[in-house]
Amino acid sequence: MMKRLFHRFQKSLRYKLMLLMVTIAIMPLILVTLFAANTTKQSLSLEVIRSNESRMDWAAKYLDEKFDQLQAVSYSLLLDNNLFPSGNGGSDNGVNSPDAADSYIQEKLRSLYIANNKNIVQISLYLKSKHRLFVVDKDAVSSTGQLNAPFGNWGDLDQSFESVNRVMHAAHNNFTLVRTMNRFENREVLGGISLDVRWNMMNSVLDMIHSEPNSQVMILDNQGNIMYNPYASSQQEALSSEVLKKAAANSDGPGHMELKQGLIFYQPAVSGQLRIVKFIPMNYLTKGASSTLSFSFFTAVIFIVLAILVAILTAYYTTKPIIRLTKSMKAVEFQNFDVSVSDIRSDEIGTLERRFNSMLQRIKELIQIEYKSKIEKRTAQLKAMQAQINPHFLQNALQAIGGIAISRNVPEIYEHVRAISDLFRYTIRMKSDLVTVADELEHVGNYLQIQKLRFQDMIRIHLDVDDECRSCQIPKFSLQPIVENCFVHGLEGKMAEWSITITAQKVLDEIEISIEDNGVGMEETRLEELRNRLNDESEDRELGESLGLGNVHSRIRLIFGEEYGLFIDSRAGAGTTVKVVIPAVPQHGEEEAV
Structure with a gap:
């Protein structure tokens, strides 16, 4: 099937033109569609990155403000001289009895909890001076000698001079904010406060950056552990711990990472103790591009269909007259000329x-x-x-006369009759227009023998022919008309002895045959006129015109080319020389018999 289809495209101009036009129409649409989709995706990615980096920065500032509010709650206790009388170098304000002091502490913690119970779950106050832990929650205010805390034991801090300000993860979507109270002079630990806080007090901050559907916003500690993830869902792709640790490890400042799953933004907060991390899945980035791609695709499909139709119709109507002309030419090939x-x-x-x-x-x-x-x-x-019937009859009659001359012992008559008979036989011979130089010279010899019968001893014949010229081809009746002109125009009227010299020689790749007489010759004007007539007579000659020099010249040039033919030279009173120049073409094969 593919071979037949390829053969059809290879042989048909119409299909080639269709394919070319469809390709030209489709390729720009495909390239523009892909370019538009890629550009849209890049533009959307850049816009998402720019807008989210700005949101993450604002979120970190708001998160710091939230923690500053919690720190203010801690400071309200830490700066109370009744609770920490020696913390800032001040003196006791007069609460001396243990019962009065415990009552003051409980009332202080209760009022502070009531003022902040919307966000704070529990407030714990540790006093080194009493070596007790006071706890207030929604149920009551209590005190205990058990000093265990989420970070360890408060009693362990008594012997240290370390200042603690820590955010720790707690159960039930809560976190613990721990802070110690140290003496200003030597940093001795006087006590500490821990606040159990609901994470949802940070939702207003996180909602500010949760701007894309299916995105995830979470808070990590500086080791990459998830502390709060309010937008987790089973349909969402969970991020690996390696990715989270990598995001938490970038402590130099805010930034983002591009992964196969999507984009991850990270922002340090709370003095570097926490990381705000946002993950935007890749399908959100491709969704905007996919809408553009879908629109571009459907638009491209419509225009591609139109382009194909236009290309097919254009190619069809363009090649229709060519195919019609081709069919007509094929019909002519089969000799149908009515097309x-x-x-x-x-x-x-x-x-x-x-x-x-x-x-x-x-x-x-x-x-x-x-x-x-x-x-x-x-x-x-x-x-x-x-017409051959009469010459044959005449030839047979001449042969009969020659036979009688032999029987009567008159050989001269026989020789002349034989020459006339051979002359007729050469004339009526059915063969090609080309003969050998030997045959043509034999015919000329028969003609000269007849002329010698007429003029007796007034004429002398000189013949000098190279052997390598004899087998070369020459047009029939090329030499006899020239010899005849010697008698008609050159020798008649001359009283002295007549002389005709015929020479044939090979010069390079040409044959030169010269026929020279000692007749009256020609004046220069007459010679020039004759040469011009030879050139004029090289054109078509009408039937019935006698053979002459012009005819011989035209036949030689027609057969062998313009550079061959007759060349005449003459002087008045000195005779005329006619030179026949032909190529040296040897004859092949046998001649036809009479």
Whole structure:
């Protein structure tokens, strides 16, 4: 199937044009669609990164403000001289009895809890001076000697001079804020406060950066452990602990990471103790691009379909006249000449159609001319065959006369009759227009023998022919008309002895045959006129015109080329020389018999 389809595209101009136009139409649409989708995705990513980095910065500031509010609760206890009389170098304000002091502490913690119970779950106050832990929650205010705390034991801090300010994770979506009270002079631990706080007091901060659907916003400690994740869902992709630790390890400042799953933003807060982390899944980034891609895709599909239709229709109507012309040419190949093109167009294809019609008409005319020529040729051959009857009869009669001359012992008569007979036989011989130089010289010899019978001892013949010239080809009846002109125009009227010299020699790749007489010659003007007539007579000659120098010259040039032919030189009173120049073409094969 693919091979047939490929063969069809390879052989048909219409399918090639369709494929080319469809490709030209589709490729820009595909490239523009992909470019638009990629650009939209990049632009959306940049916008998301820029807007979220700004939100994360504001969220960190608001989160710090929330913790400052919690620190203010701690400071309200730590700066109370009744609770820590020696913390800032002050003196006791007069609460001396243990019962009065415990009552003051409990009342202080109760009022502080009531004022902040919306966010604070429990307040714990440790006093080193009493070595007791006071705790207030929604139920009551109590004190205990058990000093255990989420971070360890308060009693362990008595012997240290370390200042503690720590945020710790607690159960039930709570966290603990721990702070110690140290003496200003030597940093001795006097006590401490721990606040159990609800994480949801930070929701207003986290909601500010939870701007994308399916995004996750969480708070981590500086080891990468999740402390608060209010937007966790089973449908959301859980982030690996390695990724969270990597985000928490970037303590240099805020930033983001691009992962295959999406974008992760991180922002330090609360003096670097916490990390605000936001994760935006990749499907959110691709969703905006996918809408653009979908729109671009459907638009591209519509325009591609239109482009294909336009390309097919354009290619069809463009190639239709060409295919019609091709079918007409194929019909001409099978000799059907009645397929001329009608409804000719006015464009370049119309020019081809007009030229085809003109060519078809010319072919018809040439066929008719060739048909007539064949008929005329056959008629001429028939007449020539009929005309051969009389020369054959005359030749047979001459041979009979020659036989009588031999029987009566008159050899001179026999020789002259034989020459005339051979002359007729050479004339009527049915063979090609080319003969050998030897045959043509033999014919000239027969002609000269007849002329010697007429002029007796007035004429001398000199013949000098190279052997390598004898087998070369020459047009029939090329030399005899030249020799005849020697008698007609050169020798008659001359009272002295006549002389005709015939020489043939090979010069490089040419044969030069010279026929020279000692006749009256020609004046220069007459010679120039004769040369011009030779060139004029090289054109077509009408039937029935006698063979002459012009005819011989034209035949040689027609057969062998313009550089060959007759070349005449003459001087008045000194004679004329006619040189025949032909190429040295040896004859191949046997000649036809008479």
